[in-house]
Amino acid sequence: MLRGAGGALLAVALLLLLGRCDLAGPVDRQSLVVEAFPKTGQALPTITLRQTRPLNTPGDRPANAARGAEVELILDEQAIPYEEMDASPGRYVPVAGPDEVPGRVPWRLAVQWQGTEARAHGRTPPPIDLSEVCVEVPPEPVQAILVDSLRRDSLDIPAEQSYIYPVDVSLRWSLDQLNAGEDTTHWVRPQLRPDTTESSSRVVNFFLEPVDVRREDQFRRQGGQRVWTGVYALPVADSTAAFPRHDLTVTLTRGDTSFAAFARSRDDPERREPVSNVEGGLGIATAVAIDSLRNAVPPGGRQCWSHSDTDVLQE
Numbered sequence: 001m002l003r004g005a006g007g008a009l010l011a012v013a014l015l016l017l018l019g020r021c022d023l024a025g026p027v028d029r030q031s032l033v034v035e036a037f038p039k040t041g042q043a044l045p046t047i048t049l050r051q052t053r054p055l056n057t058p059g060d061r062p063a064n065a066a067r068g069a070e071v072e073l074i075l076d077e078q079a080i081p082y083e084e085m086d087a088s089p090g091r092y093v094p095v096a097g098p099d100e101v102p103g104r105v106p107w108r109l110a111v112q113w114q115g116t117e118a119r120a121h122g123r124t125p126p127p128i129d130l131s132e133v134c135v136e137v138p139p140e141p142v143q144a145i146l147v148d149s150l151r152r153d154s155l156d157i158p159a160e161q162s163y164i165y166p167v168d169v170s171l172r173w174s175l176d177q178l179n180a181g182e183d184t185t186h187w188v189r190p191q192l193r194p195d196t197t198e199s200s201s202r203v204v205n206f207f208l209e210p211v212d213v214r215r216e217d218q219f220r221r222q223g224g225q226r227v228w229t230g231v232y233a234l235p236v237a238d239s240t241a242a243f244p245r246h247d248l249t250v251t252l253t254r255g256d257t258s259f260a261a262f263a264r265s266r267d268d269p270e271r272r273e274p275v276s277n278v279e280g281g282l283g284i285a286t287a288v289a290i291d292s293l294r295n296a297v298p299p300g301g302r303q304c305w306s307h308s309d310t311d312v313l314q315e
Contacts, residue, residue, distance in 0.1 A: 034283035065090025069113035076105035118281035128254040130291040134304040136168040164233040183216035187260035243299035251292040
């Protein structure tokens with residue numbers, strides 16, 4: 001299957017090449033950019049405010065900071081004022097408030113800066129519990145097409161046959177038992193992040209499936225859990241190469257439709273910036289629930305682990 005995937009990989013590479021030509025267009029005026037991610041069960045978030053700048057005057061990070069803003073987060077009808085950090089311009093922290101963000105409560109964000117008012121609102125999702133991760137490692141590598149680099153001045157995209165270890169990963173997480181119908185309004189992003197820096201693996205992974213975003217009730221259900229299976233690839237030198245030892249971080253994120261639109265559009269080469277849900281500004285302000293597991297992936301067969309494990313479970 002992977003040996004015949006050259007056409008699909010080339011198509012993906014061309015898609016990455018042929019972005020919109022207006023990416024270098026000028027920015028006519030300054031706009032406020034908001035970044036806020038309240039996380040269920042975690043401390044109140046730091047809120048980052050930036051300003052857009054014309055491409056001919058990019059500036060550095062302090063110059064891009066939106067300083068002196070008035071920021072207020074209203075969480076479950078409790079108003080929480082924010083103040084700017086002295087050592088980090090453009091980053092705002094809560095003055096007071098609860099120790100952690102509760103689930104299933106309404107929230108609103110209001111920002112005023114240089115005559116601009118930006119707002120966002122939503123509802124915090126219930127916690128998400130990643131109950132088990134299982135990996136399936138093949139006994140030997142398989143042949144695949146790897147694209148090493150892209151040339152903007154030519155359609156000649158160099159490619160070569162090489163070898164990869166495709167690693168299948170299945171995740172399980174518990175349903176929200178308090179209100180089982182809620183997963184029709186929530187979206188979930190499972191993500192696989194191996195700690196490999198092989199540049200070619202990023203291209204191969206466009207053909208594979210190391211990340212997904214979909215409405216929660218669209219994931220397969222087994223008993224009281226949802227299940228998803230993804231795959232990532234580790235390039236190796238030849239057909240006799242050993243499986244590269246590495247760590248794998250698996251992350252589950254639950255959010256609303258604003259989170260889903262942002263997650264789906266952030267890597268879209270056809271867009272100037274991800275989809276924003278901020279009224280009166282740009283950026284993203286959305287509440288999420290996150291759970292993750294990290295473990296070493298040894299070679300050979302199937303291994304599973306969970307939060308309660310100190311060692312990999314062998315099957």
